[in-house]
Amino acid sequence: MLRISKFMKFEAEVVVARDVIFENDSLILVHPNLAKIYGLRDGNVLEISRGDKIINLRVKISEKAPENGCLIPNNIFASYLCDTQNFKRFKAFLELSDSKATELEEIIRRLRE
Amino acid sequence: MICTGCSCLCNDVVVNGTRIMNACIKGYRHIAGAKENRSEAKIENRTVSIDEAIEKAIEILKNSRNPIIFGLDTTTLEAQSLAIRLAEKLECYIDDNSSFCLGEIVEAIIKKDVPSTTLDDVRNKAYVVIYWGANPYTSLPRHMSKFTYYPRGEKRPRGYEEDRYLVVVDVRKSETAMLAKKNAKFLKVEKDDELVDSFLLAVDGKAGKFGSEVGVILKEMKKSDFNVLFAGLGLKYGISNMDRFFEMIKKINEKVAPLYLLPAGFHANMRGFNETLFEKTGFVNKYSFREKRSEKEFEFMELLKKECVDAALIVGTDPLKSLPFEIAKKFMKIKKIVIDPKTSLTSKVADVVIPSAISGVECGGKMVRSDGVRFKLEPLEEKEINDVLIFKKILEGV
Amino acid sequence: MPLTPMDIYKLLPKTNCKKCGEQTCMSFAFKLLNREKKIEDCKPLFEEKRYEKQKEKILEILKPLEKATETGLVVNDELCVGCGNCVVVCPIHVEKDPYGMAIGNGPNIDNPILRVENGKVKVCNLSICRRYGKNRILCVVCRENCPSNAISFLEG
Numbered sequence A: 001m002l003r004i005s006k007f008m009k010f011e012a013e014v015v016v017a018r019d020v021i022f023e024n025d026s027l028i029l030v031h032p033n034l035a036k037i038y039g040l041r042d043g044n045v046l047e048i049s050r051g052d053k054i055i056n057l058r059v060k061i062s063e064k065a066p067e068n069g070c071l072i073p074n075n076i077f078a079s080y081l082c083d084t085q086n087f088k089r090f091k092a093f094l095e096l097s098d099s100k101a102t103e104l105e106e107i108i109r110r111l112r113e
Numbered sequence B: 001m002i003c004t005g006c007s008c009l010c011n012d013v014v015v016n017g018t019r020i021m022n023a024c025i026k027g028y029r030h031i032a033g034a035k036e037n038r039s040e041a042k043i044e045n046r047t048v049s050i051d052e053a054i055e056k057a058i059e060i061l062k063n064s065r066n067p068i069i070f071g072l073d074t075t076t077l078e079a080q081s082l083a084i085r086l087a088e089k090l091e092c093y094i095d096d097n098s099s100f101c102l103g104e105i106v107e108a109i110i111k112k113d114v115p116s117t118t119l120d121d122v123r124n125k126a127y128v129v130i131y132w133g134a135n136p137y138t139s140l141p142r143h144m145s146k147f148t149y150y151p152r153g154e155k156r157p158r159g160y161e162e163d164r165y166l167v168v169v170d171v172r173k174s175e176t177a178m179l180a181k182k183n184a185k186f187l188k189v190e191k192d193d194e195l196v197d198s199f200l201l202a203v204d205g206k207a208g209k210f211g212s213e214v215g216v217i218l219k220e221m222k223k224s225d226f227n228v229l230f231a232g233l234g235l236k237y238g239i240s241n242m243d244r245f246f247e248m249i250k251k252i253n254e255k256v257a258p259l260y261l262l263p264a265g266f267h268a269n270m271r272g273f274n275e276t277l278f279e280k281t282g283f284v285n286k287y288s289f290r291e292k293r294s295e296k297e298f299e300f301m302e303l304l305k306k307e308c309v310d311a312a313l314i315v316g317t318d319p320l321k322s323l324p325f326e327i328a329k330k331f332m333k334i335k336k337i338v339i340d341p342k343t344s345l346t347s348k349v350a351d352v353v354i355p356s357a358i359s360g361v362e363c364g365g366k367m368v369r370s371d372g373v374r375f376k377l378e379p380l381e382e383k384e385i386n387d388v389l390i391f392k393k394i395l396e397g398v
Numbered sequence C: 001m002p003l004t005p006m007d008i009y010k011l012l013p014k015t016n017c018k019k020c021g022e023q024t025c026m027s028f029a030f031k032l033l034n035r036e037k038k039i040e041d042c043k044p045l046f047e048e049k050r051y052e053k054q055k056e057k058i059l060e061i062l063k064p065l066e067k068a069t070e071t072g073l074v075v076n077d078e079l080c081v082g083c084g085n086c087v088v089v090c091p092i093h094v095e096k097d098p099y100g101m102a103i104g105n106g107p108n109i110d111n112p113i114l115r116v117e118n119g120k121v122k123v124c125n126l127s128i129c130r131r132y133g134k135n136r137i138l139c140v141v142c143r144e145n146c147p148s149n150a151i152s153f154l155e156g
């Protein structure tokens, strides 16, 4: 089961919202329903891609995420994926990844490029 | 003391040595964490004296053809006035977070286009309490317990138990939505516009998509002469036409029952900035002193997008954290001066950093709560160098 | 999940030896949760080697109970955000402090049951909580209105 899901890339709705507890962490909250479908677990790393922008975020399963969707706390990782039209809500492709979560410095480096 | 951790400006916080009583976690971090992550005076990442940093800031502003002053939502009314004076002197743009937050709502309230009220009246009188696109749990932690749903008030002696009706509108089941249990309703919406339409239709006796839910809510509203709607960021981004939303409020007032509108924005003194600029110019944000008007194009984000500014004076806010990547990239290219007591992503990449004092904790002044009530701050100490002093020096210099 | 007497019973020796002063292991489990007995009262559990594993397990599941106060009210510090909902809704607070906590402010009385200190709720004075004492009732008002699910009661 897990092996199959590893190769699966899927599209999901992402909402950006404030969160007191995980404010600056490189986290993505995934709704349990969605997590079940794709066999995701706490601590997995997801590669999130939107157009040519790709980052890795750690998964946290949470009912705070919209049903069948995900939530990224309002931080630089969320902003990185946003554009002006879809400021706080957008669709992105998600895929399990073996790499580590993206670090803040990396985003700043990309900004400087 | 008065907590300046968010726009609730809770006035019952007591500091007893290292014990901080009654403040929520956000307020506690704001007050107790005051000494952490302090910024230092810097020019291009080199540590300098504060005076040198101010000098350099003046030089950048003088040499800039199109500067913008942005932020100001966590500082005092006094500093905001000086910042507006500086913008006037430089004939430049001035804007704050409200232009991509709840500026339109505050503007409608200040201009009295829609009926509004105070949080104290909400506590004493409100029956139906609607949170629309707002999750006070994260942005205004004590909002519900101190002002809206839970407390008992003069005309609502039984508080939430029987004397209030809670409505939460959101795209997801937020923490606030989970509290909508008894005498309450949670409305999960995909498009906020549809709910606005449903209300507008229901007022005229027709049924829209949310017909039955809206019917119940309107019926509850009729039971009282005081209902209130808190508009949050989710509403701003979920709705395509704000005028229709205002029309909805007006129609409910005309045909159903009194419904007051209040912003649920979180920056401690955002409303203060809106009011101060309004007194001076007749506009609440995104104002150009050169053109003497306010325009969508003068929003901080729009100006960056169209590359219309070459320098930015950022006060007490961290735009880099929330700017979309393409715009953040453009922001990186202009000169950036940051006035902030704390380090932030923006201060990390700024050309000049001027450290300041935390308003309400380390220096006094006045602030305006989200409902327009003014408070005189009760700081724990008075630091010599604060936003007011920094602005005075810059004003002298330019 | 609140701890039930059954959870504890399963791990006891189940011999009904009465050394603890109770007629059955089940009634011991009940009293243990009500704090009328201490786990150490079950002598065989501690003295006999064959119960070693069970003993460790029991001590493990009882750990949160140590933190719990007499009425079994525990606040999870990691989850609490200090919103004050629980402080404001508590019926005892409303009755005793009509112009303080009842209207949303910090307490004006000396010994509230719960108060927010350093951003988190602290349990201060459970002796006046409705779950305590002879006429206790199963009040869950504070828990019901906690947006963080930070409050739980340990009970049967």
Ligand code: SF4
Binding pocket: B003, B004, B005, B006, B007, B008, B009, B010, B013, B022, B023, B024, B025, B026, B027, B028, B140, B141, B142, B143
């Ligand atoms: S709700 Fe806001 S003002 Fe009140 S204590 Fe919390 S952070 Fe401070």
Ligand code: SF4
Binding pocket: C012, C013, C014, C015, C016, C017, C018, C019, C020, C021, C022, C023, C024, C025, C028, C041, C042, C043, C044, C045
């Ligand atoms: S002492 Fe232990 S084994 Fe004996 S009856 Fe009591 S609980 Fe059961």
Ligand code: SF4
Binding pocket: C089, C090, C091, C092, C093, C113, C114, C128, C129, C130, C131, C139, C140, C141, C142, C143
């Ligand atoms: S259980 Fe009831 S009486 Fe006890 S603290 Fe909670 S609300 Fe108050």
Ligand code: SF4
Binding pocket: C075, C079, C080, C081, C082, C083, C084, C085, C086, C087, C116, C120, C121, C145, C146, C147, C148, C149, C150, C151
């Ligand atoms: S209601 Fe919950 S989160 Fe709020 S103060 Fe009480 S325990 Fe903490």
